[in-house]
Amino acid sequence: MREVHLPRSLEELWPLLDRRPRAALYAGGTDLLVRMGRGMENPAALVCLERIEELKGVNEHGDHIHIGSCTTHSRLLAHPLVQRHLPVLAQAVKTLGSPLIRNMGTIGGNLCTASPAGDTLPPLYVLEAEVELRSGGRVRRMPVREFIRGPGVTCIEEGEILTGIRVKKPARDLLHHFEKVGRRNALACAVVSLAALIGFSPDGVVRRAALAWGSVGPTVVRCPEAEEALLGQRLSADTLQRAAALVREAVSPISDLRADEHYRRRVSGNLLLRLAERPRPGSSGIPPGCCSSK
Amino acid sequence: MEIRFVLNGRNTLVETSPDRKVTDLLREDLGLTGVKEGCGAGECGACTILVDGESRLSCLMLAAQIEGRHVTTIEGLAQGEDLHPVQEAFVEHGAVQCGFCTPGMVLSAVHLIENLSGPTREEIREGLSGNLCRCTGYTMIVDAVEAAAAKMRGEGSS
Numbered sequence: 291m292r293e294v295h296l297p298r299s300l301e302e303l304w305p306l307l308d309r310r311p312r313a314a315l316y317a318g319g320t321d322l323l324v325r326m327g328r329g330m331e332n333p334a335a336l337v338c339l340e341r342i343e344e345l346k347g348v349n350e351h352g353d354h355i356h357i358g359s360c361t362t363h364s365r366l367l368a369h370p371l372v373q374r375h376l377p378v379l380a381q382a383v384k385t386l387g388s389p390l391i392r393n394m395g396t397i398g399g400n401l402c403t404a405s406p407a408g409d410t411l412p413p414l415y416v417l418e419a420e421v422e423l424r425s426g427g428r429v430r431r432m433p434v435r436e437f438i439r440g441p442g443v444t445c446i447e448e449g450e451i452l453t454g455i456r457v458k459k460p461a462r463d464l465l466h467h468f469e470k471v472g473r474r475n476a477l478a479c480a481v482v483s484l485a486a487l488i489g490f491s492p493d494g495v496v497r498r499a500a501l502a503w504g505s506v507g508p509t510v511v512r513c514p515e516a517e518e519a520l521l522g523q524r525l526s527a528d529t530l531q532r533a534a535a536l537v538r539e540a541v542s543p544i545s546d547l548r549a550d551e552h553y554r555r556r557v558s559g560n561l562l563l564r565l566a567e568r569p570r571p572g573s574s575g576i577p578p579g580c581c582s583s584k
Numbered sequence: 585m586e587i588r589f590v591l592n593g594r595n596t597l598v599e600t601s602p603d604r605k606v607t608d609l610l611r612e613d614l615g616l617t618g619v620k621e622g623c624g625a626g627e628c629g630a631c632t633i634l635v636d637g638e639s640r641l642s643c644l645m646l647a648a649q650i651e652g653r654h655v656t657t658i659e660g661l662a663q664g665e666d667l668h669p670v671q672e673a674f675v676e677h678g679a680v681q682c683g684f685c686t687p688g689m690v691l692s693a694v695h696l697i698e699n700l701s702g703p704t705r706e707e708i709r710e711g712l713s714g715n716l717c718r719c720t721g722y723t724m725i726v727d728a729v730e731a732a733a734a735k736m737r738g739e740g741s742s
Contacts, residue, residue, distance in 0.1 A: 293602065293603075295648075323643075323645075323646070324625045324626060324644065336603065336646070338646070340649065387626070388629070389692065389712075390626065390629055390640065390714035391714060393638050477714065
């Protein structure tokens with residue numbers, strides 16, 4: 291039998307982590323309890339964070355949005371601030387797991403699991419999100435791209451937890467785009483995914499581009515060369531093909547059960563081509579980043 | 585440890601280990617065998633229960649987590665002899681074959697209709713996408729949920 295603790299506040303949590311420094315922490319349990327069930331982990335004690343209300347919810351602070359780490363994917367998806375300001379994140383969360391997984395799993399858990407296929411990661415990279423880490427004594431903030439060190443590895447330290455995610459509200463006229471290729475629609479682990487945030491000049495030329503791929507490297511892959519190839523251009527098929535060729539060079543996918551390396555490399559580039567079909571923000575009255583994913 | 589919770593509308597007190605899987609607690613200790621365990625990894629939905637009205641996977645919850653919560657299993661859905669409209673629709677539309685997925689499927693459908701009173705067929709497919717059925721091909725399940733939602737809105741007859 292193993293201890294299971296359910297602290298109700300951070301005040302209750304800190305002394306508990308002092309007493310049980312080796313305890314495994316979880317919120318939704320959709321990763322940890324699966325690994326325990328398969329005998330891959332066997333912690334002596336568990337701390338479940340799901341009852342700590344101060345770790346839940348989405349709030350606006352001036353020009354930033356703060357997302358509590360224990361906010362479930364379902365709550366995130368339903369939240370007006372996420373729908374209005376962070377459509378690229380909403381599009382990704384919509385494809386994550388299944389409704390049941392989304393009712394349990396949290397954005398903080400998705401980050402701490404640090405899977406190369408984590409669906410919320412590419413959007414958080416293009417949004418240049420920051421994580422907030424707390425322990426009993428201190429608070430640290432760092433960009434998500436620094437927080438994630440490798441597959442399943444983050445820079446979280448003993449006695450520390452991820453308390454929240456901070457995102458600067460993106461300009462309202464950006465194109466938000468997320469697409470995931472999996473083996474099936476529901477409950478699909480990404481074979482390749484792409485998150486894109488694109489800004490246009492009034493004449494339809496790209497003035498800024500942020501692109502991030504999931505599942506094609508040990509962590510999320512950015513490709514500054516491809517972003518640069520889009521700058522000053524219209525998103526024509528030719529421009530996107532040129533950027534796609536650069537992406538296929540930049541990614542470092544592996545072959546696994548879901549797909550082989552060559553397929554992943556090819557699809558990483560191909561996913562960019564879809565950007566030509568996306569309605570431009572502000573055109574035809576479609577709101578920026580209006581969700582068209584399945 | 586002692587765990588107090590409301591199970592299918594009744595105050596319940598059980599003595600169990602805090603890390604007991606909720607599926608096992610419900611099936612083996614409390615005899616509610618409508619809760620099934622399929623994959624044990626959150627991929628099949630056979631173990632679906634409602635916790636405070638929200639659909640969850642009981643195979644990925646530990647006993648300590650249900651302290652103070654309202655838990656509904658398939659056994660708690662009917663009012664005496666009167667089936668829940670979703671259960672009734674499953675019977676009428678032949679949405680059951682082997683039956684293993686049915687309890688979880690029905691509970692996910694109940695949660696879906698409570699959040700979306702007039703779901704489209706696409707929304708029903710999406711809402712049930714975490715519950716796998718290997719027999720029916722889903723068409724009759726979608727028919728049943730569509731009919732149940734209409735009935736619960738007070739439309740049509742069936």
